Amino acid sequence: MTERKTVTKWFWVWEFDKEERWLNEMAMQGWALCGVGFCRYSFERCEPGEYTVRLEMRENDPDYLSFMEEIGAEYLGRMFKWIYFRKPAAEGTFELFDLDAKIEHLSRIAKMLWVVGLANLVIGVCNTISLHGLGVINLLAATLLMYALGRIEGKKEALEREREVHE
Amino acid sequence: MNKDFALTETTYYILLSLTEPRHGYGIMQQAEALSNGRVRLAAGTLYGALSTLCEKGWILLLPVVEGSRKKEYMLTEKGFDVLCGEIERLRALLQSGDAVLGGLRK
Numbered sequence: 001m002t003e004r005k006t007v008t009k010w011f012w013v014w015e016f017d018k019e020e021r022w023l024n025e026m027a028m029q030g031w032a033l034c035g036v037g038f039c040r041y042s043f044e045r046c047e048p049g050e051y052t053v054r055l056e057m058r059e060n061d062p063d064y065l066s067f068m069e070e071i072g073a074e075y076l077g078r079m080f081k082w083i084y085f086r087k088p089a090a091e092g093t094f095e096l097f098d099l100d101a102k103i104e105h106l107s108r109i110a111k112m113l114w115v116v117g118l119a120n121l122v123i124g125v126c127n128t129i130s131l132h133g134l135g136v137i138n139l140l141a142a143t144l145l146m147y148a149l150g151r152i153e154g155k156k157e158a159l160e161r162e163r164e165v166h167e
Numbered sequence: 168m169n170k171d172f173a174l175t176e177t178t179y180y181i182l183l184s185l186t187e188p189r190h191g192y193g194i195m196q197q198a199e200a201l202s203n204g205r206v207r208l209a210a211g212t213l214y215g216a217l218s219t220l221c222e223k224g225w226i227l228l229l230p231v232v233e234g235s236r237k238k239e240y241m242l243t244e245k246g247f248d249v250l251c252g253e254i255e256r257l258r259a260l261l262q263s264g265d266a267v268l269g270g271l272r273k
Contacts, residue, residue: 092199094210096212098175101209
């Protein structure tokens with residue numbers, strides 16, 4: 001029976017690269033990601049450095065999952081719009097994106113934050129006007145989401161500057 | 168698309184890998200072999216590029232063999248022309264580089 005453990009950990013949306021680094025550090029220590037839940041990560045024992053773990057935000061796309069399976073990546077699960085993969089490191093480098101696709105990925109995240117942030121703003125304003133007590137929560141959420149959007153846009157701009165000279 | 172635009176390295180190696188039918192993983196392996204291990208195609212990028220190149224008609228999706236779920240792709244004549252044009256463009260780049268730095272290069 002493979003040894004397993006579950007770790008509860010919180011990452012902000014703009015920390016998805018930090019999350020990925022952490023998951024790969026866990027793999028280096030012999031804990032391979034095997035499942036995801038809300039702020040919960042399940043790991044199973046592996047050889048240190050046996051797997052490379054990658055995550056991304058993507059709309060549900062069964063074709064993409066079967067493509068990833070075909071190239072030898074194991075789909076580990078979905079949390080909201082985030083999907084997680086792992087691939088044996090011995091099979092070579094496992095990257096999801098080149099520079100252009102990284103920029104496009106950040107645009108996808110930014111778009112999602114805009115939609116959710118705007119919805120919270122509208123609901124918050126409506127509830128505040130109608131003196132519904134919970135409006136302030138939506139307004140706080142909208143503020144946080146706009147902050148997240150700023151962080152994501154910052155990352156995107158840095159990559160776009162890079163893209164002006166590199167591919 | 169303007170035919171004077173440069174191809175990305177990913178597009179270039181996908182086209183170059185599809186002179187014979189290959190599936191996704193086969194393309195990644197071939198690109199790596201052709202470039203002596205330097206080019207490692209990123210999975211998400213490759214997935215997006217394959218559908219874009221199909222839409223452009225530069226490659227085509229071969230009929231799926233019964234009992235196999237793997238999708239195989241192949242270069243089209245249009246794709247072949249694009250590839251030849253790109254090789255000419257790259258040759259011109261090299262010539263400019265050599266003309267200027269020919270004697271100075273380390």
